[in-house]
Amino acid sequence: MTRAGVTTFSRIFFIGGAISFRALFSWITPWVYIPTLLITPMFQLLFFAYLGRTAHLRSDSWFVIGNAVQSASMASLFGMGFAIDGERWSQTLSSVLATPANRAALFLGRALPVLLNSMVTSLFVFVAGRLLLDFHPPLAVVPKLALVVVVACFSVTGLGMTTGAVGLRLRDVPIIANLVMAILLVFCGVNVPLDDLPRWMSAVAQVLPMTHSIGAARRLADGASIGSVDHLLLTDVAIGIAFGIVGFALLRWFEHEGRRLATLDRA
């Protein structure tokens, strides 16, 4: 890629991504953002922490880590879904896809603000857990947990790319996002230890985003070093990249099919 090409790629990636996010999500005022992306995940944490106390299952700390990391999935899955499907609702999808812009820059640029947004949700739930439950990680662990959040958000945004791509073909993106979020909640060891899940569910969890990040975060909170969990974090990054590639391939394929069948704007 030439220097001019890199500049154009960066412009579409950063500036294009930011502008599209602002345009597509202009309806997310604080009145929507706070109940949806902050209050709901916080109460999800409280719900499962108290359910865990009822079942005498694990400590508050165990539930805080699981739910705080998993809470990123809502912003990522719905965000990526709407970042693509929203173009159709606002009748700009054809215009966007008619441009000669590099598709990687175009779609990955849309993923970056979504990723950052999911990190905000996740970090907020960690703070809520610290303030409301028995979760008191040593200060030295906090940067390590922040790193895990970055990895988990990256990984689940990759999955969001795949589910969002399906939005080019199917109508009900929120339903797909909801189902995938439910799968992550049940399978990834968020509220039930992987050892207590049926074996096939534990096996499926190994190829899902977040499973390894959640495991890594719990070990870090127990005092493990980054070096001892780096394989878990790298696995989650690899899963995120794999889902991202699948999502990007699906986007290109559905775009091609949408052009061929003239169905891009059909919702």
Place this chain on the structure above:
Amino acid sequence: MRYPKLFWHGFVVHFKELSASPFQIMTAAIWPLVFATLAYLMFRAGSGAPSLLYASLGAAVMGIWSTTATSAGGAIQRQRWLGLLELLVVAPAPFVFVLAPITVAIAGIGVYSIASTLLWGRLLFGIDVHIASPGLFALAVPATVLAVGMLGLVLASALILYRAASAFSQGLEFPVWLITGLLVPLSVLPGWVTPIAWALAPTWGMRAMRHAALGGSVLPALAMCAVLTVAYGLAAVLLLRYFEQAARRRATLSLT
């Protein structure tokens, strides 16, 4: 007889319409299965947890509240988007009798969650669904739906001027699940939560259904459902009167 007839026909129409929505069906039938599954797995993995039928019933009522929280708060907003709100408000029938069937129908599709969670528990987890008092259980289900639907009416009425009503209402989904003893017993929660729980219909609906299924005194809980249904109805009338006048005065009724 006019108003009960209006209520019933409105309920039937909206129940059918909601039943045709994939999103509503997913909220009513699929999400409760997720929480039922998690509750079964957590209760099995833990020690000293309540029975799995207890969890099944809790997840079922979660579904009733879930559809209400997801859609009832935005019921007026939806009519606004459809361009029908002004017509409904100026209709000769009192607005509360137009709106109540919508919110009760929204709670009503939560009955799908009862069927789905009990079936799910039976087929996948082998839970023996033995209802101690089938007659009282059959009475407790509509009483719960009606009371929760009327709570949805209060939400819809209170949020008539609030354009982000749906988001706010959805934000109440987990808090109400948590504090009304659906899966987490009130005894585990801080003491100050209990009086709030008593004012919420899911607490008593859950108690009525659970006692009917597992044994216990059902009638006091049913009576509380009836009391709350009336209280919510009166509160909704007052709220609607106030907010409707405010919206008319400011000419904001149809603004989205």
